[in-house]
Amino acid sequence: MKEILKFGGSSVADAACIQGVAQIIAKSQNPGDEIYVVLSALKGVTDALIKIANDVRDGRFLPPALQIVLDKHEAIMLELGLDTDMELVTSFKQLSTEMKEHLPRCPGASVDFKMWKDVLLSFGEILSVRIMSSYLKSKQIDAELLDARKVVITDSNYGNAYVHYQKSYDRIREYVSNHSRLQIITGFLGANEYGNATTLGRSGSDYSASIFGAALNVDLIEIWTDVDGILTANPKIVDKTVPIPELTYEEAMELAHAGAKVIFPPTMIPAMYKRIPIVVKNTFRPELPGTRISPDRALKGQITVGLSSVSNVSLIRMQGAGMVGVKGINARLFTCLADKGISVMLVSQAFSEHSTCFAVKPDETDLALMCIDDEFAKELKAKYIDSVLVLDDLSLVAVVGEGMQHTAGIAGLVFQVLGQEKINVEAIAQGSSRRNISFIIHDSEAQRAIQRLHQVLFERAEA
Ligand code: ASP
Ligand code: MG
Secondary structure, three states: OEEEEEEOHHHHOOHHHHHHHHHHHHHHOOOOOEEEEEEOOOOOHHHHHHHHHHHHHOOOOOOHHHHHHHHHHHHHHHHOOOOOOHHHHHHHHHHHHHHHHHHHHOOOOOHHHHHHHHHHHHHHHHHHHHHHHHHHHHOOOOEEEEOHHHOOEEOOOOOOOOEOHHHHHHHHHHHHHOOOOEEEEEOOEEEOOOOOEEEOOOOHHHHHHHHHHHHOOOOEEEEEEOOOOOEOOOOOOOOOOOEOOEEEHHHHHHHHHOOOOOOOHHHHHHHHHOOOOEEEEEOOOOOOOOEEEEOOOOOOOOOOOEEEEEEEEEEEEEEOHHHOOOOOHHHHHHHHHHHOOOOOOEEEEOOOOOEEEEEEOHHHHHHHHHHHHHHOHHHHHOOOOOEEEEEEEEEEEEEEOHHHHOOOOHHHHHHHHHHHOOOOOOEEEEOOOOOEEEEEEEHHHHHHHHHHHHHHHHOHHHO
8 A cells, every 4th residue: 555644734643643653653554555654744833933024014013922832843853762854953943034024124014024934834844854854764764754844846935835736746656766765854844946945835745645645646645634534524513414424526515615624625736637546544543443534425314414604604696677588687696896906605596597595704795885886787787686685694504415415305404404403504406426415504593404414414313
């Protein structure tokens, strides 16, 4: 087996966690297996570095902030019996001095600032990987650091860089073929064509795992985190959630889109393209199976797999007799919203074409209304469009499952439950994938709806 093991920040929060991770790594090193490890920065470190960078920019930087970050790493190294890495400490300090001198001269949002910020952020992953590789060496595991900035090639969109896949894959393969030790890889990092450090967006080390997995054609990518897997619903809303044993990539994406805290969908693309399964596992309970995400799964009666939800959503409803049968209304509507950078979360239009509604975040409703007023000024004046209404304080709920494609009655069941609970539905959309039924209800009723649906769909024996 060829595998990537990726450990997130919470898996490397302190010395004890690092020892636990080292044990998981040691256990995965079976004869004949080839493994690669991708690491995030220690828990909280990226947040701390972002704050430092922003404070420097705003002239509020206090040097102790940097020392606190360094001390945290040094304390862990001491606890693990490792020598302090003087070279790294010196370069970290030097960088911060340079930042302090340089940054007041460059405006906050400039490319310069973003560039420096990514250099600072890269220290988070470099430090955690240095610690892990040194610790593994001290335990007689022949590991070494792979600084992803040498092999992951990106554009210059600092803070959220786009990866050039083929160039990166070639570099990764070449690098790995010349390095036979166990590679401990910095997640989250890349470099542009000039060699400047870039970062791949928050939580970007999942993306790194997927990129290295695809480059190396591994058999499996393991994402080690602090939950038992992807859960059937948000545990803050439902008591009896359970980890979902198996999901297709599409189901995982449908769940993620509507708020479930799983892997961020774009991070799966390289793995998906190569059909590499991803397993989400709990570092603190490694004996549990976790959730397996793969191209297909046996349905085994699992028609629906999970519920996800986002609260605090607004719905805008545009209606008018003059919209019926008129071509191009939707095209104009969604183009004008897109032009203003407004993201639409759900769309529904009745067959009569008399009204179209769509969901957005509440802080975008004013802008959306302005766009509509502008774009449809003529139609509004002529009363072809007679009202544009906004409904606030809503929740979007999605029922997700591959089996719904082939099974009648799920929508019936879902809306029957809502009916029994006397919950009024404001809008409905069934994903064109047929793996997702989404609907909008009042925020105040969302918890009850989700709890009851979870009972009926996932706790059948007790329902
Ligand atoms: N350390 C980075 C972050 O916190 C990347 C990651 O954890 O995946 O966003
Ligand atoms: Mg993280």
